[in-house]
Amino acid sequence: MSSLTRLGRDLRGATGWIITSTVILGLTAGLIASFATFAFSGSSDSVRDTAHNLSGFRVIDPQARIGRDVRDATRLPATAPLLDALGERTDLSLVLGADYLTQVLANPTLARVGALRILISTGVAEATDQAPPGDTEALYWGSPADLARIGPTRLGTLTLLRGSGQAPAVVGATAADPVLWVSPAGATALTLMNGGRADELARSIRCACSPDTLGTLTATMNTAEDQAHTGRRFEAVAATSLQRSRSGALSDALALGLTLTTLIMGSLVVVAAARRLRERMLARCRIEFRQGARASALRIRMQVTLTLGVDLPLLTGYTVGWLAYLPADWPPLLPPSALAAPVAVALILHLLIAVPFSRALTRAFQLKGSS
Amino acid sequence: MIAPLLHADRLTQVYPDGDGLRVILDGFSLYLHRGEMIGVSGPSGTGKTTLLRILAGLSAPQEGTLNVLGERAHVGDPRALARIRNAHIGYLAQTGDLLNDESVGANIDLPLRFLRPAPSRAERKGRTQRVLAVVGLGGLSPERPVDTLSGGQRRRVALARALIREPDILIADEPTASLDAEAAAALATLLRARADAGTGVILASHDLDVLDRCDRLIRLP
Ligand SMILES: Nc1ncnc2c1ncn2[C@@H]1O[C@H](COP(=O)(O)OP(=O)(O)OP(=O)(O)O)[C@@H](O)[C@H]1O
Numbered sequence: 001m002s003s004l005t006r007l008g009r010d011l012r013g014a015t016g017w018i019i020t021s022t023v024i025l026g027l028t029a030g031l032i033a034s035f036a037t038f039a040f041s042g043s044s045d046s047v048r049d050t051a052h053n054l055s056g057f058r059v060i061d062p063q064a065r066i067g068r069d070v071r072d073a074t075r076l077p078a079t080a081p082l083l084d085a086l087g088e089r090t091d092l093s094l095v096l097g098a099d100y101l102t103q104v105l106a107n108p109t110l111a112r113v114g115a116l117r118i119l120i121s122t123g124v125a126e127a128t129d130q131a132p133p134g135d136t137e138a139l140y141w142g143s144p145a146d147l148a149r150i151g152p153t154r155l156g157t158l159t160l161l162r163g164s165g166q167a168p169a170v171v172g173a174t175a176a177d178p179v180l181w182v183s184p185a186g187a188t189a190l191t192l193m194n195g196g197r198a199d200e201l202a203r204s205i206r207c208a209c210s211p212d213t214l215g216t217l218t219a220t221m222n223t224a225e226d227q228a229h230t231g232r233r234f235e236a237v238a239a240t241s242l243q244r245s246r247s248g249a250l251s252d253a254l255a256l257g258l259t260l261t262t263l264i265m266g267s268l269v270v271v272a273a274a275r276r277l278r279e280r281m282l283a284r285c286r287i288e289f290r291q292g293a294r295a296s297a298l299r300i301r302m303q304v305t306l307t308l309g310v311d312l313p314l315l316t317g318y319t320v321g322w323l324a325y326l327p328a329d330w331p332p333l334l335p336p337s338a339l340a341a342p343v344a345v346a347l348i349l350h351l352l353i354a355v356p357f358s359r360a361l362t363r364a365f366q367l368k369g370s371s
Numbered sequence: 372m373i374a375p376l377l378h379a380d381r382l383t384q385v386y387p388d389g390d391g392l393r394v395i396l397d398g399f400s401l402y403l404h405r406g407e408m409i410g411v412s413g414p415s416g417t418g419k420t421t422l423l424r425i426l427a428g429l430s431a432p433q434e435g436t437l438n439v440l441g442e443r444a445h446v447g448d449p450r451a452l453a454r455i456r457n458a459h460i461g462y463l464a465q466t467g468d469l470l471n472d473e474s475v476g477a478n479i480d481l482p483l484r485f486l487r488p489a490p491s492r493a494e495r496k497g498r499t500q501r502v503l504a505v506v507g508l509g510g511l512s513p514e515r516p517v518d519t520l521s522g523g524q525r526r527r528v529a530l531a532r533a534l535i536r537e538p539d540i541l542i543a544d545e546p547t548a549s550l551d552a553e554a555a556a557a558l559a560t561l562l563r564a565r566a567d568a569g570t571g572v573i574l575a576s577h578d579l580d581v582l583d584r585c586d587r588l589i590r591l592p
């Protein structure tokens with residue numbers, strides 16, 4: 001029997017309990033982290049002063065579906081009314097990052113695309129506090145002086161231009177440089193073609209209007225979701241609040257408290273489970289030591305067992321939790337620094353378990369006491 | 372002069388007992404020679420197990436030195452004790468100390484697996500079969516889970532494990548406990564035969580038949 005087999009026996013001794021509990025703990029941590037990610041990504045102080053004349057969607061998905069459901073925008077019931085509105089309303093724009101757009105436009109199948117109003121920015125965050133200034137053929141972020149061509153973007157006879165300056169500018173087409181003008185229906189192709197997530201489509205839309213005005217659209221979208229029983233909701237909110245944490249309501253404190261309680265209780269369960277593991281392993285180590293095993297080898301095996309039995313499930317659970325809840329767009333609770341928490345939690349748990357274990361091993365190896 | 376297999380020198384062991392102290396060993400010394408079988412007797416709780424564990428290098432008393440085949444170790448030096456123990460001593464614990472969730476074979480060849488260089492699987496198997504036969508369990512499959520064995524079988528498996536490295540010194544704590552008279556006699560014969568073959572044997576026992584076959588008796592008060 002190799003030491004690998006013996007390691008396997010040590011792990012089996014944990015009867016799956018410790019692994020299960022650490023996965024659950026990790027899921028919870030992932031949930032917190034997903035809050036934290038939404039909380040402060042791209043938030044900046046300059047956004048806060050802006051008037052509420054630009055709005056967007058918050059997607060609330062309590063079941064946080066990932067996989068096909070959300071990966072395929074056609075399965076999102078709200079997609080149809082959303083695309084219809086894009087075709088009818090002039091105050092709606094699709095906001096895409098420059099990188100994303102370059103990638104989209106490099107795709108030759110776009111030639112079939114009709115016309116789409118596009119607001120281009122170097123970063124989505126910057127674009128949100130600027131309303132599309134009017135019913136022009138193309139909207140640009142940046143001054144005309146800064147206009148530059150983007151990569152191989154010729155679509156038929158059209159060329160796309162991008163500005164990089166600070167001030168918004170409206171640029172019309174000239175004979176020399178015609179401006180890309182895609183019909184709103186093209187949004188379908190644009191979004192779906194690039195494997196964009198359905199909720200990203202909604203998140204990419206900005207309305208040069210107040211949240212109330214956009215609310216008529218969300219009502220239609222929510223009706224579509226209701227009919228499909230998805231439980232998913234769209235909320236029209238000021239674009240600025242999409243970037244910031246929700247102001248502290250009681251429910252936030254409650255949610256935070258519950259999550260932290262779950263985390264602490266989970267840690268206790270893991271430590272208790274690890275105690276059982278420790279007793280079993282200790283009995284084994286003692287016998288093996290008496291039969292000639294080297295103390296250092298047993299110590300290393302203990303650490304590896306803990307790493308495989310505690311740290312790995314914890315971090316896996318965390319990652320899965322984080323990915324699973326990521327699309328939910330829940331209101332944020334914690335600052336980004338909290339993202340370091342899972343590693344810290346894994347480390348603390350590891351130490352909580354390993355230190356007494358190691359001391360018990362030392363006692364066993366120092367031959368103190370009897371039996 | 373023939374060097375002794377084992378020389379324990381002025382071992383002292385004191386346990387706290389309530390408010391006071393309980394002296395188990397007070398400057399205890401012992402020589403064990405090749406081919407010698409020493410019996411340790413005494414009422415329950417007098418310190419037989421304590422003494423045997425110390426002699427086996429498994430437990431450290433407050434004072435004393437252990438000299439095994441010329442290698443000398445102060446009892447406060449666990450590394451040296453471990454080296455001596457692994458090289459020369461087979462120990463049969465009163466409780467057996469078997470890995471209950473493993474097979475007979477895995478338990479018996481455990482000490483071989485920590486040898487460097489490690490013996491091949493075939494060699495381990497062969498030696499396991501041999502010691503199983505020596506302890507009278509030749510018919511027992513090495514694949515049998517240990518927790519399906521009877522108490523007497525378990526003791527013999529533990530003894531087989533103590534013998535597998537062919538130790539110079541065999542220390543057995545109540546080897547015949549939980550065996551019937553016939554099996555006990557067979558085991559006593561076996562231990563005597565080991566001693567006659569040159570192994571130094573120290574055993575603790577309440578069994579008069581076993582003590583009868585010893586060359587020397589130590590009675591703990
Ligand atoms: N770690 C310890 N701390 C305190 N007292 C101990 C310790 N280990 C053993 N003792 C005491 O030392 C005494 C001797 O114990 P030991 O196990 O050596 O007895 P024994 O002669 O083997 O008895 P038995 O015949 O029942 O096996 C007992 O009174 C026991 O309670």
Ligand SMILES: [Mg+2]
Nearest residue numbers: 419420465544
């Ligand atoms: Mg005893």
